[in-house]
Amino acid sequence: xxxxxxxxxxxxxxxxxxxxxxxxxxxxxxxxxxxxxxxxxxxxxxxxxxxxxxxxxxxxxxxxxxxxxxxxxxxxxxxxxxxxxxxxxxxxxxxxxxxxxxxxxxxxxxxxxxxxxxxxxxxxxxxxxxxxxxxxxxxxxxxxxxxxxxxxxxxxxxxxxxxxxxxxxxxxxxxxxxxxxxxxxxxxxxxxxxxxxxxxxxxxxxxxxxxxxxxxxxxxxxxxxxxxxxxxxxxxxxxxx
Amino acid sequence: xxxxxxxxxxxxxxxxxxxxxxxxxxxxxxxxxxxxxxxxxxxxxxxxxxxxxxxxxxxxxxxxxxxxxxxxxxxxxxxxxxxxxxxxxxxxxxxxxxxxxxxxxxxxxxxxxxxxxxxxxxxxxxxxxxxxxxxxxxxxxxxxxxxxxxxxxxxxxxxxxxxxxxxxxxxxxxxxxxxxxxxxxxxxxxxxxxxxxxxxxxxxxxxxxxxxxxxxxxxxxxxxxxxxxxxxxxxxxxxxx
Numbered sequence: 418x419x420x421x422x423x424x425x426x427x428x429x430x431x432x433x434x435x436x437x438x439x440x441x442x443x444x445x446x447x448x449x450x451x452x453x454x455x456x457x458x459x460x461x462x463x464x465x466x467x468x469x470x471x472x473x474x475x476x477x478x479x480x481x482x483x484x485x486x487x488x489x490x491x492x493x494x495x496x497x498x499x500x501x502x503x504x505x506x507x508x509x510x511x512x513x514x515x516x517x518x519x520x521x522x523x524x525x526x527x528x529x530x531x532x533x534x535x536x537x538x539x540x541x542x543x544x545x546x547x548x549x550x551x552x553x554x555x556x557x558x559x560x561x562x563x564x565x566x567x568x569x570x571x572x573x574x575x576x577x578x579x580x581x582x583x584x585x586x587x588x589x590x591x592x593x594x595x596x597x598x599x600x601x602x603x604x605x606x607x608x609x610x611x612x613x614x615x616x617x618x619x620x621x622x623x624x625x626x627x628x629x630x631x632x633x634x635x636x637x638x639x640x641x642x643x644x645x646x647x648x649x650x651x652x653x654x655x656x657x658x
Numbered sequence: 659x660x661x662x663x664x665x666x667x668x669x670x671x672x673x674x675x676x677x678x679x680x681x682x683x684x685x686x687x688x689x690x691x692x693x694x695x696x697x698x699x700x701x702x703x704x705x706x707x708x709x710x711x712x713x714x715x716x717x718x719x720x721x722x723x724x725x726x727x728x729x730x731x732x733x734x735x736x737x738x739x740x741x742x743x744x745x746x747x748x749x750x751x752x753x754x755x756x757x758x759x760x761x762x763x764x765x766x767x768x769x770x771x772x773x774x775x776x777x778x779x780x781x782x783x784x785x786x787x788x789x790x791x792x793x794x795x796x797x798x799x800x801x802x803x804x805x806x807x808x809x810x811x812x813x814x815x816x817x818x819x820x821x822x823x824x825x826x827x828x829x830x831x832x833x834x835x836x837x838x839x840x841x842x843x844x845x846x847x848x849x850x851x852x853x854x855x856x857x858x859x860x861x862x863x864x865x866x867x868x869x870x871x872x873x874x875x876x877x878x879x880x881x882x883x884x885x886x887x888x889x890x891x892x893x894x895x896x897x898x899x
Contacts, residue, residue: 431861433697434832435687436876440679442702447676456674458709459702461683464861468699491842492862493849533845568864591675601732604774608734620671620705621733622678623809635677 420586420639423449424476425459428469428487428497429567432461441486441572448576453585453639454482464488469500477505477562482583484576487567489556491533497564498539498557505559507541515540515555522553548578587639592648596655599623599630606654607634614647616640661827661880664690665717666700669710669728669738670808673702682727682813689817694826694880695723705729710741718746718803723824725817728808730797732774738805739780739798746800748782756781756796763794789819828880833889837896840864840871847895848875855888857881 425445431437442459449456457480462468469488477483488497502509515538523530537554540546547556547563549571556565556575565575596603600623611619617638624631634654636647666686672678683700690697698721703709710729718724729738743750756779764771778795781787788797788804790812797806797816806816837844841864852860858879865872875895877888 430859430878431863431876432683433687433700434830434878435684435689435691435697436832436861437863438681438684442673443676443679445676446674450676456676457704459674461700463698490862490864492845493852494859494861528840528842531842531846533849534842536845537842589675591677599769601769601772601775601778604733604777605772608774611734618671618735620677620735621731622672623731635672637671637675 420453420455420589421481421584422457423454423482423484424457424480426469426472426476426483426485427459427461427567428464428485429461430463430494433463440569441567444569444573445484445486445576448580450589450591452580452583453588454583455586455589464494464496466496466500466503469497470504473501473504473562477560481561483562484579485562485564486572489537489554489564489566491536491554495536498541501559501562501564502541505541505562507543507559509539509541511535511538512540515546518546518553518555547575550574550578589637589639590641590644591635591637592644593633593635594648594651594655596632596634596651597629598632598655600632603632603634603654610647610650610654613650614638614643617643617647619647661694661696661830662722662825663698664695664723664725665698665721667710667713667717667724667726668700668702668808669705669726670702671704671735673728674704681810682808685810685814686725686727686817689821691830691832693821693824694829695824696827696830705735705737707737707741707744710738711745714742714745714803718801722802724803725820726803726805727813730778730795730805730807732777732795736777739782742800742803742805743782746782746803748784748800750780750782752776752779753781756787759787759794759796788816791815791819830878831880831882831885832876832878833885834874834876835889835892835896837873837875837892838870839873839896841873844873844875844895851888851891851895854891855879855884858884858888860888 432439544557544559551571620635622633673680729736785798785800792812861876863874
């Protein structure tokens with residue numbers, strides 16, 4: 418069965434200004450690969466309504482699942498929920514189920530559920546809530562768009578909650594072999610190999626270690642037997658100096 | 659003077675599969691901010707000709723400068739130069755100036771300039787070469803598209819070579835203040851402040867440290883006097899418990 422496809426949209430001025438180094442993309446990429454979902458594209462946009470709407474529309478139409486991170490907190494620059502609702506043509510307002518979750522959380526912690534915090538209960542009509550085991554304010558799935566927090570610990574908890582609900586594909590396998598030769602020396606046989614195994618994908622990543630050139634060869638695919646056959650061929654390539 | 663805008667396109671299956679954690683986006687974001695260029699969007703696409711062409715066309719048309727990383731090595735999956743040429747409607751072939759750089763490098767290192775390595779001299783017509791002080795194979799600038807290597811050390815060296823050639827804008831300043839209160843408690847006054855300083859941008863980033871909630875408030879802009887005025891107001895906000 419073909420692997421489902423996904424895209425990620427990271428929302429936040431702080432990534433584009435260089436203030437913060439995003440770590441959610443790398444985490445999601447690993448998790449999706451393990452779940453048999455192929456991450457096809459990622460984008461980072463600023464806290465700008467029109468930019469978010471345009472990206473959500475383009476990406477949600479081109480993949481099976483779109484995951485977003487960032488912009489669902491209580492402050493004026495947290496505009497993701499409204500932008501996603503606009504992009505998907507859904508109405509949005511404070512929803513009772515989300516409000517109840519926030520009420521319970523703030524009662525427990527003794528803090529006030531003020532107007533700003535109540536904004537975190539704005540959820541589009543028809544969306545399913547995503548549990549936030551850390552700070553309560555939920556994410557949501559609206560059709561194929563999964564809206565999650567930007568704070569890495571919360572993002573990761575939400576991913577862990579959402580992924581098991583989504584149909585995966587055959588596991589996306591990868592095997593790696595280290596070749597103590599420059600990338601340019603093995604490029605020709607590697608190209609031939611890629612042509613002989615069109616169902617697999619071959620990557621080569623040069624490195625310098627202790628002053629010596631080397632190349633990491635990575636093969637990716639879903640058929641374990643074909644992968645093994647390719648690795649045997651790659652090993653020969655590593656051996657023939 | 660308004661700040662020039664930029665976008666980044668990261669090219670590489672290894673980022674989307676989760677094998678590699680990209681670091682070039684964060685580096686470029688910091689460097690651009692320091693140079694007064696506003697990074698507006700970033701995208702990550704796989705080693706796929708059509709995906710690269712579509713992203714280069716869309717991004718190069720929407721910003722002043724597009725920076726790409728990845729896909730300019732000697733192997734079959736290094737297809738960035740040809741894809742950029744196709745996107746920009748330029749012819750491409752092995753260029754004498756690039757070939758001369760590679761010949762000198764491989765003569766010096768005693769390695770063979772074989773057919774695969776010679777692919778790294780494929781440069782679009784009309785492009786200016788970008789110096790690679792580490793492994794010789796050049797990047798290039800074609801109109802407003804700056805094509806650079808994915809290996810971080812080489813990418814960073816190329817950025818350092820290209821940036822001084824580009825007109826910057828007023829420095830993009832940022833100041834930060836730590837508030838020992840939850841984001842939800844300062845959201846309302848922060849929103850008022852943002853409305854009173856429409857020329858500045860205000861970000862708030864919640865954190866938990868030693869079990870206590872706090873918020874980092876960041877103000878960004880180009881007018882130092884206005885920034886100082888905003889920081890005074892933010893400090894009051896921090897003080898009024």
